[in-house]
Amino acid sequence: MTIQSVFVHESAYVDEGVTIGEGTKIWHFAHVLPRTTIGKNCILGQNVMVGPDVEIGDGCKVQNNVALYRGIVLEDNVFCGPSCVFTNVLTPRAHIERKDEFAPTLVKTGATIGANATIICGNTLGAYCMIAAGAVVTKDVSDYALMAGVLARRIGWVSQSGEVLGPDLVCPRTGEVYKEVDGQLFPVTED
Template identity: 75%
Template sequence: MSVHGDVAPGAFVHESAWIDAGARVGTGSRIWHFVHILPGTVIGENCILGQNVMAGPEVTIGDGCKIQNNVALYRGVTLEDHVFCGPSCVFTNVLTPRAHVERKEEFALTLVRKGATIGANATIVCGNTLGAYCMVAAGAVVTKDVPDFALMAGIPARRIGWVSHAGERLGDDLTCPRTGARYRLDGETLIPEENAA
């Protein structure tokens, strides 16, 4: 284990992990085998970073995020609270990369809003925002902004439905089958109804 960054009391760091100087890990977070946290990266409280995760430099990960094995979060990526990143999902940070040309000034920002889920092996092309509580299917390729609560699938990803806060696919009645919470459409925007069950 090589810990040079700031690890809060109550966090767990596996002996094979590396936390660089200038990185911060919040209380209750668990950093597992072969994770590398680069300088300037901030990890919130109660996060789980699975085996072989790389984050940084200067990545922000909110509270309660779960990042499964083999995920790389590059500069320009921000995860809000309670984001789920499935195994081997991919984030990019430049649209026209070349091995022989440095293009750091062209890094595009990617924002993943609160409660979003990204499925295994999905690819998130940089410069896009994934809306709150959206769900990106396994293997999908996101090439544009994703609305809140949208269910996205395919290559390129397109909206094939809506999901609830609980992550359940909504039927025509826009009622969550797990919780009974109700939603309504305002044009192409899904809105939770107040005082829903």
Template identity: 70%
Template sequence: MVHESAYVDQPSTIGAGTKIWHFSHVLPNTVIGKNCVIGQNCVLGPDVSVGNTCKIQNNVSLYKGVVLEDGVFCGPSCVFTNVNNPRAEIERKSEYRQTLVKRGATIGANATIVCGHTLGEYCFIAAGAVVASNVPAFALMAGVPAKRIGWMSHAGAKLGADLVCPLSGDKYREDNGTLVLVEQGKKDVSHG
């Protein structure tokens, strides 16, 4: 479904079940997976890749070099950059840097993602945070610049000191600055 006020430039690929809402613009050579929701006033592309079941809320621009894997949530007005040293009078396309957002990541409203970094699987970027370095999988990041303040579970719950997910019962352990699933819980929570 593409709203009548939205534009989709060709060539572009849009998966089945994807919805593109008011005043959004998909630029050429952009690939959007199945069952995604692209909110109002979004710009995607050119040459952007969006996985399946992603939700991109209102006022988000995904510029060349941004890659979202499956199940990524981009909160309202979050920001992606694609060059570290922009100038209005100097063309810097040769300096574009890729930003990879791994499966299941959540980016909060008004967060800024500085280009050239990878956001790990199921990480959670707090609203208003400024990410200027790579983010480990499952990390809960907040602040300016963003720092890890905790861990999130696969199900999207903040983990306490015991590293047991209150939603699923999944048990984790910390290993050299990473989070590792030790035992899957018994509670029925979809792991996508």
């Protein structure tokens, strides 16, 4: 186990074969299973279960009561709201063992997943997307997409700062400008 300058609450369990980056905090009743990598300055809330074979980037916040199963990758600065759900197989049955069918799920940099949202395995959540509380995501999500509903659909766009963009596609917080091309959103960069 590689743990440098981290906080692990006395009620949490961290198994052998785990790598945890500096500044990370693991709170009450959390369990980190083998072959899991957690980046720097992350927070795992109460009753979080991670692994085995999960990758969490730097600066991620995983709120209370979230389980991250094998094959889930959170890139940097991902926010997982309380009690959000990641599934691991598409057709679970109690009487059939399907651990070899866990589908990978990628959550890209800066994405936010709201409380009680459900992410069906095998999908990719785009960079800086925002999934509304209670939404059920059944397909890939574009970068910067604002998704809501059951089943989740895109209802708008958000900026890197998490602000909902109006028709002008200008972030009201930072003034950043975005452009939409073929159903995808991109920040406008000065050349």
